[in-house]
Amino acid sequence: MPNSSTTAGPPADVDAFRVEVLHRLQGTFEALVESMFDDIVGHVPAYQDVITPAEMHDVRSALRRGSGFFLRTLLENRPLDQSEVVALQVIGAQRARHGLPRDGLTAAIQAAMRTGYRRLLECALEVDAPTDVAVRAMGALSMRLFEFVQDATAALVAGYMGEESQRLSARVREQAALVDRLLEASWTDEDEIRSHAKELGFTVEPPIALLLVANGRFQETTALRSTATRLAALVPGAIEGPARSSPVPHVIVVVPEAADSVWATVPKACDQVAAEEGVYVGCGTPVEHLVSVSAAYRRMQSDVLYLSAARTGHGAVAMKDVKAYRILACAPLEDRLDFVRQTLGPIFDLSEGKSIELLDTLESLYDNRGHCAEVAAELAIHEKTVRYRLRRVQELTGLGIDVPADRLQLDMAVRLRRLAMAEVSPFDDPAWGPPSNRRR
Numbered sequence: 001m002p003n004s005s006t007t008a009g010p011p012a013d014v015d016a017f018r019v020e021v022l023h024r025l026q027g028t029f030e031a032l033v034e035s036m037f038d039d040i041v042g043h044v045p046a047y048q049d050v051i052t053p054a055e056m057h058d059v060r061s062a063l064r065r066g067s068g069f070f071l072r073t074l075l076e077n078r079p080l081d082q083s084e085v086v087a088l089q090v091i092g093a094q095r096a097r098h099g100l101p102r103d104g105l106t107a108a109i110q111a112a113m114r115t116g117y118r119r120l121l122e123c124a125l126e127v128d129a130p131t132d133v134a135v136r137a138m139g140a141l142s143m144r145l146f147e148f149v150q151d152a153t154a155a156l157v158a159g160y161m162g163e164e165s166q167r168l169s170a171r172v173r174e175q176a177a178l179v180d181r182l183l184e185a186s187w188t189d190e191d192e193i194r195s196h197a198k199e200l201g202f203t204v205e206p207p208i209a210l211l212l213v214a215n216g217r218f219q220e221t222t223a224l225r226s227t228a229t230r231l232a233a234l235v236p237g238a239i240e241g242p243a244r245s246s247p248v249p250h251v252i253v254v255v256p257e258a259a260d261s262v263w264a265t266v267p268k269a270c271d272q273v274a275a276e277e278g279v280y281v282g283c284g285t286p287v288e289h290l291v292s293v294s295a296a297y298r299r300m301q302s303d304v305l306y307l308s309a310a311r312t313g314h315g316a317v318a319m320k321d322v323k324a325y326r327i328l329a330c331a332p333l334e335d336r337l338d339f340v341r342q343t344l345g346p347i348f349d350l351s352e353g354k355s356i357e358l359l360d361t362l363e364s365l366y367d368n369r370g371h372c373a374e375v376a377a378e379l380a381i382h383e384k385t386v387r388y389r390l391r392r393v394q395e396l397t398g399l400g401i402d403v404p405a406d407r408l409q410l411d412m413a414v415r416l417r418r419l420a421m422a423e424v425s426p427f428d429d430p431a432w433g434p435p436s437n438r439r440r
Contacts (some may be wrong), residue, residue: 017129017137021073024123026417029071032119033064036112043111046104054099063112067150070116073148074141080148085155091158102222103248105160106153113149117429120145139334146424158245158351160401165243172229172240174200179254180239185294193290202239202256207286208293210251211238211270213280214250214304215314224251226230227277234269236262247305250282252297258286269314280307281316302326309418312367312438325419336416341431345415346396348433358396361389366414370401 017041025032035062041047049058080088082156095105124138168176180199182204187193197204213227221347224243226249232240241252255266263286270281282304287296299319307327310317328336341348347358360379365386368374372390376383390401399406 014133014137017127017133017140018077020127021120021137021332022071023079024126025120026071026075028119028123028234029067031316032116033060035119036067037063037114039111039115040108044104044107047108048102049362050340051241052098058094058098062094065090067112067116067153070145070148074144077144080151080155085151088152088155089159089162092156092161092162093345094159096160096163097154098113102157102160105156109149109153109156113145116122117142117145127358131379139337140368143333149424154246154248154412157249161243161245161249162315173199173242175202175232176242182254183252183292183297184239190290193251197256197332201326203237204239204254204256204290205432206256206290207228207263208256208287208290209263209266209286210284210293210297210300211249211253211255212284212300212304212307212319213274213281214248214251214278214284215231224249227251227273227279228253228283230273230277231270231281234273237267238352247301250301254293255286267316267318275313275315278314280311280314281392282307282317282319282322284315285347301433305329306419310423311362322331325415325422328415329423336420340413340416340420340433343399343409344417344433347393350396352434355434356436358389358393359433360438361386362393362410363438365390365401366411370426394433415420 015231033046040059040063041056057198066088072107073080074083074272080350092105100250100339112364115224117206120141124134124141128135129137152351165173165176178200182193187196194204211228211231213224213231215224228240231253235253235255236341239254239256241254243249243251255263259265267283270283274281282300284300285297287293303319303322303326306329309325310322344359347355349355350358361375364375364378368378372383376386377384393410397410399410401410421435
């Protein structure tokens with residue numbers, strides 16, 4: 001990508017600042033690509049263990065192309081266009097053909113994002129501008145960067161999973177095709193879909209529930225598929241369905257005839273399997289008509305990104321508990337960052353060890369519905385220590401857990417940090433504070 005000259009003098013407004021920063025980034029484009037390549041090869045073991053030296057040329061070329069998309073979309077202040085999405089899907093398919101594990105692909109995306117974001121901040125520091133202009137411009141650039149990473153990741157993973165899906169057994173492909181038809185309502189009447197299912201040895205009768213196997217933004221494909229296979233074998237009548245990549249990779253399992261007597265035991269079984277496999281399973285509410293399954297899936301699909309925000313560890317999550325995070329995600333990233341920083345900033349300013357102690361306590365307090373005894377048991381500390389830490393939180397923030405309005409503000413800040421981690425893993429940015437040990 002050719003170098004561009006920079007604008008003389010300090011920018012007069014937010015857009016001028018944004019353009020100046022990106023011109024500086026463009027001027028060091030080749031160095032940026034090499035830094036990303038070095039970070040990926042140096043810090044992602046899969047690229048050392050799987051990718052051959054001959055294939056490294058393809059990796060560098062793909063990285064240059066993807067980085068070009070990154071810079072172009074920021075300069076033009078737009079999302080990826082369809083041709084760029086297709087190109088990224090091809091790159092994802094190439095990595096699958098090279099035998100790179102999915103967690104290697106996603107680890108490389110994270111490494112590239114860290115390098116790109118770090119260089120973006122360095123370029124911003126080189127530009128002279130009023131503080132309010134710089135803050136607003138970098139907030140907008142950060143938001144566009146995170147959107148790019150989300151969209152690019154979805155495209156890369158879609159290509160990877162498309163290549164991987166060719167390797168499924170004939171039996172699973174048949175089931176996935178059946179579930180696809182059910183979810184997309186691509187049948188003329190209910191008898192047709194029932195007949196199709198019967199030919200494959202399944203009974204499809206309402207009430208019908210859906211399980212979505214996912215793990216936040218990133219997860220090696222085999223763990224998702226392994227969990228789906230285990231659940232299909234464990235839950236009577238369950239059908240292992242397809243893998244989908246949007247908005248994050250997930251595998252669908254359909255549970256027909258999910259009457260109350262059957263469905264009551266399913267979340268517990270899902271919780272155990274998901275914890276063992278290290279993933280999340282979103283459990284939908286059973287619907288009473290076949291024609292309603294498609295709409296139920298679309299609602300769950302829009303919320304699957306936030307499964308990891310809804311609980312601390314892997315396991316089953318009721319989809320009704322996830323909707324609050326989707327609502328919170330509608331707020332601009334800048335506003336969410338401001339709220340978290342204003343609420344928890346004095347805690348972030350402590351040493352990392354002390355900060356994490358207090359963050360762990362707030363996280364556990366939120367998960368345990370405010371019961372200090374349960375917090376003490378979970379963190380393996382005395383209840384007096386819990387109360388001391390909460391007094392320290394009040395001293396630093398001015399917010400007490402015994403005051404309903406204050407408690408709401410603290411709980412909201414915890415939720416917003418969880419949401420940020422589910423969306424973009426933002427903790428290289430000190431404005432969000434360090435990740436607690438419960439979130440590492």
